Amino acid sequence: MAPQKRSKRPMLLSHSRPPIVKSKDAALSAKATRTLIRSHHRLLKVRAQALAAGDEARVSSIDAQIKANGGLESYQIASKLGQSMDRGGDSSKVLIDWIKPQLKQWNNTIPKLRVLEVGALSTKNACSTNPALDVTRIDLNSQEPGILKQDFMERPLPSSDDERFNMISLSLVLNYVPDATGRGEMLKRCVKFLTSKCPIELVPSLFLVLPIACVDNSRYLNEERLGEIMACLGFRLTQSKRTSKLVFYLWEYNGTYAPKAFKKEELRSGKTRNNFAVILNKK
Numbered sequence: 249m250a251p252q253k254r255s256k257r258p259m260l261l262s263h264s265r266p267p268i269v270k271s272k273d274a275a276l277s278a279k280a281t282r283t284l285i286r287s288h289h290r291l292l293k294v295r296a297q298a299l300a301a302g303d304e305a306r307v308s309s310i311d312a313q314i315k316a317n318g319g320l321e322s323y324q325i326a327s328k329l330g331q332s333m334d335r336g337g338d339s340s341k342v343l344i345d346w347i348k349p350q351l352k353q354w355n356n357t358i359p360k361l362r363v364l365e366v367g368a369l370s371t372k373n374a375c376s377t378n379p380a381l382d383v384t385r386i387d388l389n390s391q392e393p394g395i396l397k398q399d400f401m402e403r404p405l406p407s408s409d410d411e412r413f414n415m416i417s418l419s420l421v422l423n424y425v426p427d428a429t430g431r432g433e434m435l436k437r438c439v440k441f442l443t444s445k446c447p448i449e450l451v452p453s454l455f456l457v458l459p460i461a462c463v464d465n466s467r468y469l470n471e472e473r474l475g476e477i478m479a480c481l482g483f484r485l486t487q488s489k490r491t492s493k494l495v496f497y498l499w500e501y502n503g504t505y506a507p508k509a510f511k512k513e514e515l516r517s518g519k520t521r522n523n524f525a526v527i528l529n530k531k
């Protein structure tokens with residue numbers, strides 16, 4: 249009788265990052281990195297729940313735990329490690345590969361394309377080092393002088409196209425937002441920062457990277473639902489790519505912004521599913 253194939257268990261969201269490492273030492277630090285990232289996300293989630301419940305004492309106690317774990321800074325170091333070459337590399341390389349054909353139209357006699365990188369950990373990634381791109385980098389906690397310390401949700405809304413962007417990068421940022429409504433608001437907000445005024449022929453776009461478990465193993469989100477949410481915001485999927493841990497998407501904005509309501513509704517059940525969700529409010 250042929251040996252029975254072991255069925256592959258669906259991946260938990262907490263196990264999605266960083267990608268596999270090879271050497272023994274790296275494997276150890278990968279484990280520590282994963283634990284730190286997982287714990288930070290979990291604490292942010294319970295903090296958001298305590299905040300919503302008005303439980304200030306619990307919020308303070310969670311803040312103390314986050315601090316004891318090294319805070320956002322340690323989380324960012326762990327994320328950077330996850331981004332390093334031996335763990336799958338810089339995600340913005342995927343974006344550059346995808347837009348390479350359009351970037352061929354660019355030369356240094358015309359203005360650069362404006363890119364907003366939300367959740368930026370480096371000034372030297374593929375996006376930042378591309379000569380055709382003028383990258384504005386923001387993060388809740390700046391690690392380098394070229395990164396502005398700013399919450400995207402608090403960034404003043406643009407008053408003209410000169411303050412808008414041809415592309416926005418949200419790489420592993422949407423899953424950082426601890427509540428489902430906040431994620432919907434973040435996606436909506438992206439639209440307000442995009443412009444079709446561009447030095448080359450390029451449709452304004454959103455580069456979105458998520459841990460694969462957010463769409464493959466969530467009770468509340470799958471690719472179809474994500475597509476529906478994005479479609480009502482005016483986005484059309486033009487590129488996508490999967491690795492064992494991450495999913496990359498390029499969404500073009502077609503200008504038809506008409507948000508519909510999407511609740512947190514169970515799309516698939518099962519004990520090993522995660523609870524990643526995006527709630528969209530009409531207004």
Ligand SMILES: C[S@@+](CC[C@H](N)C(=O)[O-])C[C@H]1O[C@@H](n2cnc3c(N)ncnc32)[C@H](O)[C@@H]1O
Nearest residue numbers: 327331367387388398399400401419420421424
């Ligand atoms: C997992 S790291 C991802 C970094 C990098 N983009 C990557 O792909 O590896 C998430 C980063 O997003 C930042 N972030 C989350 N929400 C943000 C917001 N509302 N505004 C600015 N940065 C945010 C966090 O501070 C954190 O540094």
